Amino acid sequence: MLSSYPILSTLIWLPIIGGLLVLFAGRNNDTAAKWLSLITAFVTFLLSLPLWTGFDTTTASMQFVEKVEWIPAFNIYYHLGVDGLSMPLVLLTTFTQVLVIASAWDVIKERVEQYMGAFLIMGGMMTGVFVALDSILFYVFWEALLIPMFIVIGKWGGPRRVYATLKFFLYTFFGSVFMLVSFLYMYYQSGSFSILDMHTMHLGMTAQILIFLAFLIAFAVKIPMFPVHTWLPDAHVEAPTAGSVVLAAIMLKMGGYGFVRFSLPITPDASMELDWLVILLSLIAIVYIGVVALVQSDMKKLVAYSSISHMGFVTLGMFVLYDILQSTGSLQGAQLGMEGAMVQMISHGFISGAMFLAIGVLYDRMHTREISAYSGVVNKMPWFVMFAVLFAMANVGLPGTSGFVGEFMVILSSFKANIWFGAIAALTLIIGAAYTLWMVKRVFFGPITNENVEQLQDLNKREFAIMATLAVAVVVLGVYPGPLMEVMHTSVENLLVQATTSKL
Amino acid sequence: MNFVIPAFAPAIPEMVLLAMASFILVADTFWSKKYQFATYYATQLTMIVVAYFIMTSFATAQVITFDGSFVRDSFADILKLFILLVSFGIFLFSKEYLLQQKFYSGEYFVLGLFGVLGMFVMVSAYNFITLYLGLEIMSLSIYAMIALRRDSSEAIESGMKYFVLGALATGILLYGFSMIYGATGSITFPEIAQIIDSGKADPVVLSFGVVFVVIGLAFKLGAVPFHMWAPDVYHGSPTAVTLYLGTAPKIAAFAIIYRLLAEGMPGLVHDWQTLLIILSVLSMVVGAIVAIVQENLKRMLAYSGIGHAGFLLLGVLAANPDGYAASMFYIIVYAITGVAGFGMIIALARTGNEFDKIADFKGLNGRNPWLAFMMLIVMFSMAGIPPFIGFFAKVVVIEEVVKAGFVWIAIIAVVTAVISAFYYLRVVKAMYFDKAEETAPIAPVSSQLNWAVSLVSVALLVLGLMPSSLIELSYQSIGLN
Numbered sequence: 006m007l008s009s010y011p012i013l014s015t016l017i018w019l020p021i022i023g024g025l026l027v028l029f030a031g032r033n034n035d036t037a038a039k040w041l042s043l044i045t046a047f048v049t050f051l052l053s054l055p056l057w058t059g060f061d062t063t064t065a066s067m068q069f070v071e072k073v074e075w076i077p078a079f080n081i082y083y084h085l086g087v088d089g090l091s092m093p094l095v096l097l098t099t100f101t102q103v104l105v106i107a108s109a110w111d112v113i114k115e116r117v118e119q120y121m122g123a124f125l126i127m128g129g130m131m132t133g134v135f136v137a138l139d140s141i142l143f144y145v146f147w148e149a150l151l152i153p154m155f156i157v158i159g160k161w162g163g164p165r166r167v168y169a170t171l172k173f174f175l176y177t178f179f180g181s182v183f184m185l186v187s188f189l190y191m192y193y194q195s196g197s198f199s200i201l202d203m204h205t206m207h208l209g210m211t212a213q214i215l216i217f218l219a220f221l222i223a224f225a226v227k228i229p230m231f232p233v234h235t236w237l238p239d240a241h242v243e244a245p246t247a248g249s250v251v252l253a254a255i256m257l258k259m260g261g262y263g264f265v266r267f268s269l270p271i272t273p274d275a276s277m278e279l280d281w282l283v284i285l286l287s288l289i290a291i292v293y294i295g296v297v298a299l300v301q302s303d304m305k306k307l308v309a310y311s312s313i314s315h316m317g318f319v320t321l322g323m324f325v326l327y328d329i330l331q332s333t334g335s336l337q338g339a340q341l342g343m344e345g346a347m348v349q350m351i352s353h354g355f356i357s358g359a360m361f362l363a364i365g366v367l368y369d370r371m372h373t374r375e376i377s378a379y380s381g382v383v384n385k386m387p388w389f390v391m392f393a394v395l396f397a398m399a400n401v402g403l404p405g406t407s408g409f410v411g412e413f414m415v416i417l418s419s420f421k422a423n424i425w426f427g428a429i430a431a432l433t434l435i436i437g438a439a440y441t442l443w444m445v446k447r448v449f450f451g452p453i454t455n456e457n458v459e460q461l462q463d464l465n466k467r468e469f470a471i472m473a474t475l476a477v478a479v480v481v482l483g484v485y486p487g488p489l490m491e492v493m494h495t496s497v498e499n500l501l502v503q504a505t506t507s508k509l
Numbered sequence: 510m511n512f513v514i515p516a517f518a519p520a521i522p523e524m525v526l527l528a529m530a531s532f533i534l535v536a537d538t539f540w541s542k543k544y545q546f547a548t549y550y551a552t553q554l555t556m557i558v559v560a561y562f563i564m565t566s567f568a569t570a571q572v573i574t575f576d577g578s579f580v581r582d583s584f585a586d587i588l589k590l591f592i593l594l595v596s597f598g599i600f601l602f603s604k605e606y607l608l609q610q611k612f613y614s615g616e617y618f619v620l621g622l623f624g625v626l627g628m629f630v631m632v633s634a635y636n637f638i639t640l641y642l643g644l645e646i647m648s649l650s651i652y653a654m655i656a657l658r659r660d661s662s663e664a665i666e667s668g669m670k671y672f673v674l675g676a677l678a679t680g681i682l683l684y685g686f687s688m689i690y691g692a693t694g695s696i697t698f699p700e701i702a703q704i705i706d707s708g709k710a711d712p713v714v715l716s717f718g719v720v721f722v723v724i725g726l727a728f729k730l731g732a733v734p735f736h737m738w739a740p741d742v743y744h745g746s747p748t749a750v751t752l753y754l755g756t757a758p759k760i761a762a763f764a765i766i767y768r769l770l771a772e773g774m775p776g777l778v779h780d781w782q783t784l785l786i787i788l789s790v791l792s793m794v795v796g797a798i799v800a801i802v803q804e805n806l807k808r809m810l811a812y813s814g815i816g817h818a819g820f821l822l823l824g825v826l827a828a829n830p831d832g833y834a835a836s837m838f839y840i841i842v843y844a845i846t847g848v849a850g851f852g853m854i855i856a857l858a859r860t861g862n863e864f865d866k867i868a869d870f871k872g873l874n875g876r877n878p879w880l881a882f883m884m885l886i887v888m889f890s891m892a893g894i895p896p897f898i899g900f901f902a903k904v905v906v907i908e909e910v911v912k913a914g915f916v917w918i919a920i921i922a923v924v925t926a927v928i929s930a931f932y933y934l935r936v937v938k939a940m941y942f943d944k945a946e947e948t949a950p951i952a953p954v955s956s957q958l959n960w961a962v963s964l965v966s967v968a969l970l971v972l973g974l975m976p977s978s979l980i981e982l983s984y985q986s987i988g989l990n
Contacts, residue, residue, distance in 0.1 A: 145895035182923035
């Protein structure tokens with residue numbers, strides 16, 4: 006279906022304009038700021054649904070395309086479009102937006118309009134990252150995004166917020182500038198900044214290796230991969246709840262999206278040459294970071310490390326394809342791994358968002374995230390614990406939840422590539438269960454030892470609605486992932502062809 | 510000897526400017542008692558009138574007059590229009606600042622006008638003599654402007670420092686001129702270029718000449734290792750003068766770099782390209798690292814200006830028309846951003862508090878969220894973060910340097926951009942994350958200032974979203990030559 010109005014532009018600019026309106030209109034009126042933000046986010050979400058219903062799953066080419074000249078002197082276009090890889094991520098973004106706005110409802114007391122405005126503007130830019138088909142436009146969104154996040158962490162964060170936000174900003178900025186140089190180099194070679202042109206352009210091996218490494222720095226910082234992950238625990242711990250949710254649920258996905266949109270199709274030969282590097286870093290992330298998560302005493306930090314570990318599955322699933330091709334001779338298994346990685350991204354968006362929201366619920370009441378400060382929460386907050394345990398189980402990868410689907414597919418396909426890859430990756434089933442369930446035991450169950458826990462109130466209606474929505478998403482995706490995979494299928498097939506066609 | 514009357518028409522803007530400046534100089538002594546602001550309004554009127562004369566006779570082809578010493582082309586016209594635009598902004602901010610700091614006087618505007626005249630002559634210079642003339646008109650005006658505040662020892666010191674070092678730089682430049690003249694026997698740029706190309710000139714003398722010329726230019730531009738004057742002078746000058754000397758003269762400095770190197774000595778590209786690479790890389794690195802420890806915003810912006818000079822040279826060292834155009838775009842953007850940055854300091858300055866320390870900006874978001882947001886735009890634009898125009902300025906020059914085959918310089922450039930992001934972020938951090946020592950709301954002393962500073966800052970955002978026309982303007986004006 007071709008939409009009659011520019012749906013992607015609407016999804017980008019509606020929240021940005023809404024955010025600016027909130028900044029100005031809500032200056033002395035917090036209630037107006039909140040409602041205006043919620044309505045904007047919700048309308049944006051509704052408007053994003055036609056992407057799903059109108060999506061043509063039989064083609065791998067870009068849909069809902071918009072293309073307007075932007076800077077003709079440099080052949081830069083305002084070029085938007087989605088395929089099966091980006092469309093689910095756009096929906097995840099608009100969906101998460103509604104939840105984060107709602108989650109901050111009573112929590113933020115200081116400068117509400119700036120907080121809400123920053124999140125709306127961020128939301129539009131994140132959609133922009135996923136739908137931009139011109140590399141400069143992509144880079145503009147990618148970088149501009151740092152500004153509102155910088156403010157959000159630094160202004161509403163915890164005690165070490167300034168350190169955390171500067172680290173976040175400089176790490177990500179440092180990573181992305183090399184990507185920019187790669188774009189400029191490719192423009193010089195091909196005369197076009199279009200991502201689709203870059204997919205088909207010819208590149209020599211040395212150039213490919215350098216470009217691949219530049220992309221790797223950019224995306225590895227964002228995902229984040231070991232050893233450039235250290236900004237994430239700091240940023241997560243210090244960020245306000247909604248900031249953590251956006252970071253974990255969407256911003257990390259940009260790194261994964263970058264690999265499938267840029268690294269694999271643009272530098273296939275270098276990817277084949279250097280896939281061991283990504284696989285090695287992924288396996289280290291899965292195991293080592295998992296063990297690190299085990300010893301954390303701060304709940305948010307624990308979930309942050311668990312995020313890094315889970316994102317390891319995403320990169321693993323993406324890069325095992327060359328080994329599968331080598332050992333089985335067909336792309337069948339690689340398809341499984343790649344789709345697993347994509348499902349894992351969406352699923353992790355829901356689960357990590359849910360985990361951070363759950364921690365936020367506790368933090369709002371107790372103002373501490375230390376695991377040792379809690380015990381026996383279930384006695385006072387049965388509804389809350391029901392949801393939290395569900396999300397924890399999903400985080401472990403229990404069958405029937407969304408966490409299972411992606412992890413299972415990736416593990417299965419890595420066994421096809423190399424039995425050791427599979428075996429090491431499967432360790433996460435033990436480690437993940439260990440750190441998650443141990444936290445669950447210490448925080449939610451056991452006797453009440455702290456008088457503050459005695460005073461806890463269960464979820465209010467707003468929190469209940471947020472939790473329930475996410476619970477439904479986690480379970481539905483876990484039980485019936487078919488439609489999501491159908492949407493991705495053709496695009497993933499096309500991606501695999503691109504990733505295995507030499508450009509030398 | 511026959512004397513042929515030269516064509517005066519191409520120089521009408523300069524002549525109008527000179528006439529008006531001279532008139533205001535005399536008239537100021539009479540009317541300053543009665544009408545305080547007459548000089549100011551006359552100055553701004555001059556800006557508009559001269560801009561009108563340039564626009565109505567906009568050069569579509571190159572016109573050379575005064576026996577080959579003066580050139581009028583679209584490159585010159587566009588740069589002059591931007592010099593006027595930037596100066597208009599400078600005078601607007603300055604008036605309020607001078608009033609507030611209680612040393613308002615007509616001399617500032619008259620000297621400023623002569624400075625603009627000097628810049629015009631520099632932009633249109635087509636031989637060594639004209640170029641030197643323009644440079645001196647501008648420099649002498651600025652020396653005097655810095656020392657205008659007679660009761661401030663810092664300002665006097667800055668004026669002296671700038672004067673001595675500036676004179677030294679001019680001497681070096683002249684020495685280079687004389688060597689090139691000695692080798693080629695000509696002082697007009699196209700002739701020099703021709704003689705160099707023909708290979709008749711002594712290459713050793715020429716090489717020495719180029720080195721001295723480049724050093725002289727580097728002094729004027731404030732490129733490392735000839736940058737030492739910049740932080741002290743920026744810091745010690747009254748903010749209105751810092752605003753003046755940190756913005757418009759940079760455009761003129763770029764113009765003479767273009768005229769001398771690109772039009773005068775394209776045959777010596779291998780000599781000056783290497784020099785520019787060294788200057789550019791050093792400037793970017795030193796500008797980025799040393800700015801980190803600055804506590805004074807004017808000083809920090811001085812080092813940031815040094816870094817920007819390095820970026821500006823990236824386009825020039827590419828040594829092709831696209832590269833020059835990229836640098837031209839960069840310098841225009843830099844000048845506008847500079848007006849916004851120093852303008853913000855002026856807008857917040859109070860009698861007795863210059864508001865030029867980073868600590869002064871603490872908690873500005875709580876005291877005036879709108880201005881804090883404007884300053885955020887300025888800082889991120891300078892850091893080269895999209896969607897602000899500073900990003901495209903950096904992209905364009907880096908693209909040209911990649912095209913010229915210097916990918917390693919591009920990588921150094923982007924890494925220094927990351928380092929320099931840190932000190933711009935410090936200002937944002939102070940405004941948004943730190944608690945203010947004073948919490949009382951703060952606003953510019955006049956609504957005019959408020960509007961002006963908002964307009965320039967918002968322009969950085971709007972230009973960033975629609976950079977196309979400005980980029981094209983630069984590329985076309987160089988392409989036409």
